[in-house]
Amino acid sequence: MKATAKANTNIALIKYWGKRDEKLFLPTNNSISITLDRFYTVTTVEFKKNITNDIFYLNNKKADKKDQIKISSFLDKIRDFSGTNFYAVVNSENKVPTAAGFASSASGFAALAAASIKAVGLELDKSELSAIARQGSGSACRSIYGGYVEWEKGERIDGKDSFAKRLLPETDWNISILSVLVNSNNKNISSREGMKRTVETSPFYSAWLDTIEKDLEITRKAIKYKDFKSLGEVVEKNALKMHATMIGAEPPILYWQCGTMDVIHHVRNLRLSGISAYFTIDAGANVKVLCHPSDEKKVYESLLKLESVQNVITCHPGKGITYL
Amino acid sequence: MKATAKANTNIALIKYWGKRDEKLFLPTNNSISITLDRFYTVTTVEFKKNITNDIFYLNNKKADKKDQIKISSFLDKIRDFSGTNFYAVVNSENKVPTAAGFASSASGFAALAAASIKAVGLELDKSELSAIARQGSGSACRSIYGGYVEWEKGERIDGKDSFAKRLLPETDWNISILSVLVNSNNKNISSREGMKRTVETSPFYSAWLDTIEKDLEITRKAIKYKDFKSLGEVVEKNALKMHATMIGAEPPILYWQCGTMDVIHHVRNLRLSGISAYFTIDAGANVKVLCHPSDEKKVYESLLKLESVQNVITCHPGKGITYL
Incomplete structure (x- = not known):
């Protein structure tokens, strides 16, 4: 057994x-x-x-x-x-x-x-x-x-x-997901607790839920047709909306740190310079950046140059469960 | 004339x-x-x-x-x-x-x-x-x-x-308002445009409006009874909710920068250390910190020590219109 x-x-x-x-x-x-x-x-x-x-x-x-x-x-x-x-x-x-x-x-x-x-x-x-x-x-x-x-x-x-x-x-569909470490401290509130507080106290929670069905549709379609721009846009907006919903909780939940903002603005600037990159942020300060594999090296190097970035690890879509 | x-x-x-x-x-x-x-x-x-x-x-x-x-x-x-x-x-x-x-x-x-x-x-x-x-x-x-x-x-x-x-x-009622400069760049979107976009596109806008009446009541009462803690708490939450509402706009409006986050977390840490300080943020990256005049010097000096803070100017409640 x-x-x-x-x-x-x-x-x-x-x-x-x-x-x-x-x-x-x-x-x-x-x-x-x-x-x-x-x-x-x-x-x-x-x-x-x-x-x-x-x-x-x-x-x-x-x-x-x-x-x-x-x-x-x-x-x-x-x-x-x-x-x-x-x-x-x-x-x-x-x-x-x-x-x-x-x-x-x-x-x-x-x-x-x-x-x-x-x-x-x-x-x-x-x-x-x-x-x-x-x-x-x-x-x-x-x-x-x-x-x-x-x-x-x-x-x-x-x-x-x-x-x-x-x-x-x-x-x-191969895309690049760069995990950007800006803060290695433990987050001050667990996801479990953060979720609970958001559901119970945020005035934005029901509006957040109302927008999800549309985000899901766009994402399914983007994945089906391998439309990276459409995927990146909806992913970035969805993450921002989730954090906004938490910021509205009582007491407010704010996972973002200095480095979080730096990476966000950096990714937006990358786009202005013609590189198709988008960010997402989970319940924490660190950021994940999505880009085409062909832009991966450029994005990686530009992220490492940011003073508040401690480390960047590049990932790609991986396998499901395997048995050893 | x-x-x-x-x-x-x-x-x-x-x-x-x-x-x-x-x-x-x-x-x-x-x-x-x-x-x-x-x-x-x-x-x-x-x-x-x-x-x-x-x-x-x-x-x-x-x-x-x-x-x-x-x-x-x-x-x-x-x-x-x-x-x-x-x-x-x-x-x-x-x-x-x-x-x-x-x-x-x-x-x-x-x-x-x-x-x-x-x-x-x-x-x-x-x-x-x-x-x-x-x-x-x-x-x-x-x-x-x-x-x-x-x-x-x-x-x-x-x-x-x-x-x-x-x-x-x-x-x-004398209180101290410290204007903390973290970013001297012009903001990338005017208040006028930001307001318009938020009203027209943020899924959170109506929930934001729904919470205001209560915030106003608490604030009027806090001012009437000179209750600094109650004032600070509602002011901080109100500012966070406004920014969360903007972050939900399409495209998202994000005025915060690295320094904004540093000052926010610093103010929260000041409170943990027993100093009654609260922040508010207008449509921009810079932060204003409210505190008791008796804490003003401590708060001022601690803010100036933050790497991302360029300047701090201390204000107090001022006069209305005067004619010269």
Whole structure:
């Protein structure tokens, strides 16, 4: 009863920001992402007869209590689902550079879900696997697939219709995603808490939701027709709207720092100089810049020149779950 | 037919961002401001028999065509109102430090309105004068009064009930307003254009308006009871909401720069360290910080230490219109 899975993280193009059900990780809106090739988690799960609790090693160290509880509570769902009573030893290696501004929870729970399900001997559809990964961390449901992925919010109260599906394989459209590190401090408010506060207090939240359907349509079309300009424009606007919605929360949530502004204005200036580049920002200070692979080198070098930029890592669309 | 008036600029505590009538400068919501002691305009207007057009000197230089047209079109309103046919020579001295991030239009049109009306020999109520100043630049209507001022949006189509009134004289409550210069470039979009775009395209605009009435109530109360904490909190939130509303516009309006973020986070950190300071930001990158006069020195020195801060000027509540 042992299996190893590898999952890449993903970056949302159309953002997931708010849950309709906290416990089941059911989102208020569909979201669209790209799974990335450079940042991933490899996780081995072994269900064992003779142990009396779950044991979780993260990067070869015993994880802290908070993480132990999270993993155990996720494994409870796997036990419920599969009927096993065994506890598990989990070994997880996170190849997400420290503070790169990527949530390791997406690749983390995708790899954990895949390894667990395989370890208990089940064979599931990717959509079923996606719905299970979702219950560890919402965005994990998108990392089951490679390339361009949409997470359906679903309508059901039990969440069974809330999972991701692939829009376009990673091999079909190569774009460059530059991860720009401007701040390596931990963010002062977690995504989970930030989402909750935004949904409950921001006067802009319902207007944000009202605009998403149109953003999704534009994004699906842009991906289908590989229209980079159209994709970049909607992605940038969607990220700005998400942050504006958070800034309206009470108390306000402001993830942006000096370097965030520098990169934003730099990307806008790149466009004025004829380079088709666009930014997106998750719940943090760091920025991701999208561009054509042919502009990648220029964009990379220009970003590194900015005083407030500490590091830039170039990614491309990556694979979904693989088993090792 | 000659008169000289001096008007101080003002900073909005509850922001004016959007017009219900472009030509008459009628706002979509009430706003509240403090008139400041340090930044002002002194304007002399002389209506003359023997000249064939208006002549406008700004800081002892003939103004550019765009400004000449603006002034002339404002003087047309004075001529209509007073029945005179004479053209005027206007001399204006602007003591608003270059790029301090204060609109010189507020003090500029308040001084121009007051000097013109006196030069044509009329005596008006301050509220009537305020309604006239409003037609040069909306925020100018608030600079007629000293101290704490509210601009009533009014309901009438002709705008006759849209003028400012004093909430509290400048001598009744001394607070410190530090004008923090982080960027001396001209902003890339004018307030007039930014307002228009926000009203027409931001999905957040109606939610912004919905929150204003409550912000106004809290602010009036805070001013009445001289409750600095309550004032600071609502002012900061109101400014953030205004910027969030603009960020949602299409295309997005983003006045913030690296230094803006640095000052925002610095002010929040000051509060964590026990100093009661709050920020507000107008349509630009520069920040104004409110604090108790007893904390003024500490706040000033800490702001100057920030790398991205170029200059800090300390202001206090100032007088309304005076005649020289």
